[in-house]
Amino acid sequence: MIAVILGGSGSGKSELAEATAVAYGQGNLVYIATMQPFDDESHRKIERHRVMRKDKNFETIECYTGLDNVILQENTTVLLECMSNLTANEMFSSQGAGSNAMDAVRRGVENLMEQADNLVIVTNNVFEDGTEYDAATKEYMQLLGDANRWICTIADMVIESVHGIPVEAGQEAVL
Amino acid sequence: MKLITGGAYQGKLAYALAETGLSAEHAADGGTCTKEEMFHSPVVDHFHLFIKRMLQEGMSPEDLAALAGDLMRDNPDAVIITDELGCGLVPVDAFDRSYREVTGRICCLLAREAEEVHRVICGIGTVIKHG
Numbered sequence: 001m002i003a004v005i006l007g008g009s010g011s012g013k014s015e016l017a018e019a020t021a022v023a024y025g026q027g028n029l030v031y032i033a034t035m036q037p038f039d040d041e042s043h044r045k046i047e048r049h050r051v052m053r054k055d056k057n058f059e060t061i062e063c064y065t066g067l068d069n070v071i072l073q074e075n076t077t078v079l080l081e082c083m084s085n086l087t088a089n090e091m092f093s094s095q096g097a098g099s100n101a102m103d104a105v106r107r108g109v110e111n112l113m114e115q116a117d118n119l120v121i122v123t124n125n126v127f128e129d130g131t132e133y134d135a136a137t138k139e140y141m142q143l144l145g146d147a148n149r150w151i152c153t154i155a156d157m158v159i160e161s162v163h164g165i166p167v168e169a170g171q172e173a174v175l
Numbered sequence: 176m177k178l179i180t181g182g183a184y185q186g187k188l189a190y191a192l193a194e195t196g197l198s199a200e201h202a203a204d205g206g207t208c209t210k211e212e213m214f215h216s217p218v219v220d221h222f223h224l225f226i227k228r229m230l231q232e233g234m235s236p237e238d239l240a241a242l243a244g245d246l247m248r249d250n251p252d253a254v255i256i257t258d259e260l261g262c263g264l265v266p267v268d269a270f271d272r273s274y275r276e277v278t279g280r281i282c283c284l285l286a287r288e289a290e291e292v293h294r295v296i297c298g299i300g301t302v303i304k305h306g
Contacts, residue, residue: 008261010279012286041272128182129263137264162259162294163180163279163286165303 001118004155004169006148008125012164014049017079017122020159022056024118027075031058032067032112034085036093049081064089065096067108070115077118080109083151084124087144105147113154121155123148149173176247178289179256179300180282186298187256188220194293194300195254202256210242214249222257223278230270236277243281247288257282259294 003020007013021029031053037043053060058079063070067086072078080086086108090101097104112119126141133141152158152173160167179191188202195201195218203216205225213219229239246253261279266272286292292304 008259008263008279009265010261010276010283012279012283041269125262126264127262131263133264141264162303163178163292164283165286165292167294167303 001157002113002151002155003118003120004123004148004151004158005120005161006123006125006158006169007161008128011125011161013122013124013161014081015052015164016159016161016166017081017120018053018056018058021058021077021079021118021120024120025077027077027117028073029056029058030072030076030078030116031060032070032078032080033060033062034064034080034082034089036064036085036089065093066104068104068111070108070111072112072115076116077120078112078116079120080112080122082122082124083147084126084144087147088140091140091143102143102146105143106150109151121151123151125160149175176251176285176289177254178282178285178292179254179295180259180286180292181295182262183258185295187258187295188218190293190295190298190300191218191220191254191256214246216250217252218254218256219246219250220256222255223260223282226278226281227274230274230277236273236280239277240281240284243284247285255285255289257285 001024005013005017005020035042035046037046087101087105090096090104153175158169160169179187181187192198197217202218202220203212205219205221213225226239260275266275289304290306291302293300294303
């Protein structure tokens with residue numbers, strides 16, 4: 001089972017994704033953390049997520065780029081958080097794939113799909129603030145939009161979190 | 176309590192008034208009203224702007240969450256209208272980041288307790304949580 005949970009900032013998407021992974025996960029639960037901590041604020045964010053996951057028995061794997069190298073045990077349900085960080089890391093980080101970011105994201109997620117019993121993917125809706133960004137940022141948004149559409153064509157369910165309320169995103173995604 | 180959410184300029188207030196049969200003078204404006212007005216008004220519009228003002232005055236996110244709890248307890252039949260703020264890129268400004276995040280978290284609290292949650296786009300409301 002592949003589930004995509006999307007939402008804005010503070011939308012409760014992580015909590016919903018954790019609950020989804022726990023509900024489907026019969027064996028091992030693995031949390032793949034893609035947020036590269038670079039300041040106090042990101043450390044606080046990571047800590048908040050750690051506290052939220054504390055009693056849910058996730059093993060945490062920190063992996064900022066190159067998810068195609070991740071090796072999972074059998075009977076594993078994976079929660080991947082999140083596409084927006086992964087895409088940014090592949091595009092902008094020195095370890096990332098740079099101009100091949102989309103390919104790297106795709107291969108990484110496919111690697112998880114091949115090994116995991118269930119895969120829950122968190123992604124971010126960053127597309128609705130009406131701001132005209134610079135070229136690099138627009139390129140990032142385009143890539144994340146493409147990546148989101150791609151996983152939604154494969155996913156068995158796509159749920160949008162609106163203030164923590166799960167809203168079904170509707171019918172088949174079009175690539 | 177009923178929560179009405181959606182993007183800016185989607186007709187949320189008009190939708191709320193049509194739903195409740197109330198008129199605009201029954202609505203407190205979170206951008207300008209006092210806490211007392213908010214606690215006694217049947218409709219609270221721009222709740223996100225109330226959160227913004229309180230954060231600007233130095234209120235902590237925890238105290239704001241407690242205040243949201245008090246509001247639901249003391250004004251249990253209120254219709255609360257908020258903008259959905261989270262669906263953009265991470266703001267560059269630290270206050271904007273915090274405001275966006277705190278508003279999201281508090282709206283999650285409200286949505287959890289609300290009898291109904293409506294989401295409005297282009298004036299069209301969808302009930303995403305039923306009573």
